[in-house]
Every structure is written in C-alpha cells, then in structure tokens.
Amino acid sequence: MSPPPHVLIFPLPMQGPVNCMLKLAELLCLSGISVTVLNTDHIHRTLLRRTNVLSRFSRYRNFRFQTISDGLSDDHPRSSERFLEVFEGMRTVTEPAFREMMISGCFSSRSASPVTVIIPDGSFSFALDVAEEIQIPVIYFETVSPCALWTYLRLPDLIDAGEVPFNGNDLDVLVESVPGTETFLRRRDLPSFYRGDNLANHVMQIILNEARHVPRAYGVIVNTFDVLDASVLVHMRKLCPNIYCVGPLHTLHKSRLAVAPKPTTQKPQSNVSNSLWEEDRTCLSWLDLQPAKSVVYVSIGSMARMTVDQFFELWHGLVNSGKPFLWVQRPGSVLGEYDDGQVPQYLVDETKERGFIVTWVPQEEVLAHPAIGGFLTHSGWNSTMESIMEGVPMICWPFYVDQQVNSRFVSEVWKIGLDIKDTCDRVVIEKAVNNLIHVKRDDFSRSVKALAESGARSVAEDGSSYMDLNRLVEDIKSMNL
Numbered sequence: 001m002s003p004p005p006h007v008l009i010f011p012l013p014m015q016g017p018v019n020c021m022l023k024l025a026e027l028l029c030l031s032g033i034s035v036t037v038l039n040t041d042h043i044h045r046t047l048l049r050r051t052n053v054l055s056r057f058s059r060y061r062n063f064r065f066q067t068i069s070d071g072l073s074d075d076h077p078r079s080s081e082r083f084l085e086v087f088e089g090m091r092t093v094t095e096p097a098f099r100e101m102m103i104s105g106c107f108s109s110r111s112a113s114p115v116t117v118i119i120p121d122g123s124f125s126f127a128l129d130v131a132e133e134i135q136i137p138v139i140y141f142e143t144v145s146p147c148a149l150w151t152y153l154r155l156p157d158l159i160d161a162g163e164v165p166f167n168g169n170d171l172d173v174l175v176e177s178v179p180g181t182e183t184f185l186r187r188r189d190l191p192s193f194y195r196g197d198n199l200a201n202h203v204m205q206i207i208l209n210e211a212r213h214v215p216r217a218y219g220v221i222v223n224t225f226d227v228l229d230a231s232v233l234v235h236m237r238k239l240c241p242n243i244y245c246v247g248p249l250h251t252l253h254k255s256r257l258a259v260a261p262k263p264t265t266q267k268p269q270s271n272v273s274n275s276l277w278e279e280d281r282t283c284l285s286w287l288d289l290q291p292a293k294s295v296v297y298v299s300i301g302s303m304a305r306m307t308v309d310q311f312f313e314l315w316h317g318l319v320n321s322g323k324p325f326l327w328v329q330r331p332g333s334v335l336g337e338y339d340d341g342q343v344p345q346y347l348v349d350e351t352k353e354r355g356f357i358v359t360w361v362p363q364e365e366v367l368a369h370p371a372i373g374g375f376l377t378h379s380g381w382n383s384t385m386e387s388i389m390e391g392v393p394m395i396c397w398p399f400y401v402d403q404q405v406n407s408r409f410v411s412e413v414w415k416i417g418l419d420i421k422d423t424c425d426r427v428v429i430e431k432a433v434n435n436l437i438h439v440k441r442d443d444f445s446r447s448v449k450a451l452a453e454s455g456a457r458s459v460a461e462d463g464s465s466y467m468d469l470n471r472l473v474e475d476i477k478s479m480n481l
C-alpha cells in the first residue's frame, strides 16, 4: 500500500523564505496533508522564542518541525555579507545530512512516515539530485519574485550572449536576453550578483545551478497572482510548464485561516505572523495619532545593511521632507560605527517632532494602517506584495538578490512607485518622499489599488490563486495513488 501524502518543506534559512514557507505549510495542513518543516537549528532556536508561532502550529496533529545543522557555530552572525558562509556550510554539512535523512534516515521509505513530496527552496539544487535518486517528486518554492526568477532562469542565455557579467560601466544599456522585458530592463535592474565581482561569481554558480535544476522539477510554486506577473509568466511557462501561482500568499493564508474550523479547545489567534523577532506594537498607537495617508514607513527588511553614510543621508532626506515617518532600525542594519556626537541636533529634534523609530514592527498591520501614505522599502518580494495588497505606493531602494528587478517592475511595469536604485542621497530621498506623498500620489494610488483588487480576487473562491492552491493540494494527494 502507498504511504499517505507527507510533504517535506525545506526553506532557505532567512526571515523572508521561512515566513512564506510556514504559511504554505499551514495551508497544506488545513487541507489534510501531513507536513514537516525542516529548518536549520539556528532558525529553529529563533522560532522557539516566538511562542505565538509555535503555539499556532502545535494545534495541527499533521504538522511537525524537524531540524538540520547549517554547519556554523551558534554565534555566527549569518548576516547578508557573510551569507556565502551559510551556503558553504549548507554545501558541506547540510547537504550530506539531508541526503542521509532522505535515503536511510527519518524521511526515507523505511521510516515510519516516509516523505512523498519535497518542497525545497528554489536555490537548493541538491534536493532535486537526492529526490531523483530515490524517485520522489520535487516542487520548488521560489520565494523570490517571478520577474527576478525569470532573470535567473535566463542566466545561461545572458552569459552566452555576453550580457552578463558586466562591470560598473554602461549600467543603462537595455538587456536583450530576457524575453518580455527588452524595452525597459537595464543592466542596473538585473540581480546585483550579475554585476560581477568575486562574491558575485560564487552566487552566480548557485543561480546557474538553480537555472539548470528548476525546469527539471515536477513543478514550481511562486508567490504571485496571474494578473500581476502575466507578462513574465507567459514566457516562464515555456521552460517550466507546471507553475502554481499561490500569491499573494499572506492574503490567501489569511482568508483560508479565517474560514478554517477552529479547534474548540483553543482561543482563535489574531496574530498569524511568522516573524522571527519580537514586534514592537507601540508604533500602531503612534500611527493612530497621525493624519490619514501622511506617514512614510521605512524598512530595509531582515537582512540588508546600509553604510553609516547612507544612514545619515536617509535620515536627512526623511527629516527634510517634512513628512512624518515610521522607521524600522533593525539592530545591525547599519554597517560600521558612529557616535552620537556625529548626529546633528536638528535631526534629533525633528525626529522627536515627527518621527518614530523602532527595531521591528508588525509590518502587515503597519501597512494596513490608514495613516500610512507610502513605503520606503528595500524591495524584498514579501514587502512588495504586502505593500501592493494594502494599496501603499513605494519608494524603492534595492540592495541585492531580486530587489533590483522588483524595483524596476514597481516603477516601470506596475507604475506604483519610484525607483531610486544606486542613489541614496538626502536630496533624492526628500524629493522622492514629496513625490510619493503629494505630487504623484493619485496616479500611484489608482494603479496600486487596481492591483490590490486583482490580488484580492485571485485569492477569493474560484480566483486564480485559490484554484492553483487547490490544484497543488490535489496533485500532492494524487502522487500517492
């Protein structure tokens, strides 16, 4: 007799992917599928401090966490600029451990609960190699945006055409080898690693591997909805025909959770965040005191880091704009040291007057607050989707990975914000804030609201993402017949 469906979800050990994959895990649990989420020890230790996340998952009998080593010491910072060490640790320690778990260990066909489908992060090429060996289907979950994924899948062609890598010159040259984007995608809009230096070469190898592996998988899950990424999906489907668009995942997750039967023994949970850090909710009371659509919300996500110079330029720009701002200053998000004597008194005074600084916020709730008028973001894919769904236009200041591509799509394709990439000076920021909150507000608001409505339709019953999630569930179940 075939074993019952048992999905192994294996996220990249970072806030964004862990957040998304836990949401997918919960949706699959609600559909009656057994799910194990395999996190690195480090991520799991962090989750153990987030009791709301653990207690939410503890009510599912068909869910469990399992851990695996990332090969690094407990006190390793696992910061963005040392993330290659994480990849190296995964190559030397996690890969063999994963192989053992799948072939003869706790997930193997000999175990009490064999894994029948693996859903790994798109960058885990090794997961497909192991799965092919033991003949288990893999459905990759690409937590980066589809527009960036498309530039990953085209990397072999970009290299063949001599368009990548490129150096700092001619960044405004249009790229020819990414079908569907020829009229607006410049070299500067390609993922940061394509700019070519030592670090980039390593990451490019990982992406090249990803480009070779992803089309071989049974399917690919992406966090988008059909209307948003139609222009890219039409091309991507030629390479990867089986794409499940289950986005906006945070909205689909919320709506499915709202109608799911509640366990009678437990209080329903209002906080469905998978945040790895404690959220400071005092900012919500501060927002209550601000006029509608007046506040710029500023965050560069969970990994990006700015230099001290950029930090001061950003601060001056925000203060000089004269608009209220809510700024997430994540510990460690500024690279380098500065002392308080370097901070001009007027920045301190004006910030007391109109600013609110916190270390981490409940971002989805912040974006949904009526006082928010715009989002100055690093253009991480989750942040972009969350902003779109709350109808909040953006100022994009991308750092790396998919962020350069996302910000170009925000400004040129969806026309829901401004892209200040490669410049962070006070004048540019002041001007961008004023444009976002005043001059272009109506245009941006109209476009972003239209997208939010399409996104909401896609997760409603019979909407495209609603149906794609059902198809994913049915496919997973049928793999066991």
Ligand code: UDP
Binding pocket: 014, 015, 016, 017, 019, 275, 299, 300, 301, 302, 303, 304, 328, 359, 360, 361, 362, 363, 364, 379, 380, 381, 382, 383, 384, 386
């Ligand atoms: N986030 C949050 N509180 C904050 C800042 C960010 O909860 O103060 C969440 C945000 O809602 C998003 C995630 O962190 O879901 C960041 O993911 P994204 O893909 O935007 O960027 P990354 O952190 O992966 O660079």
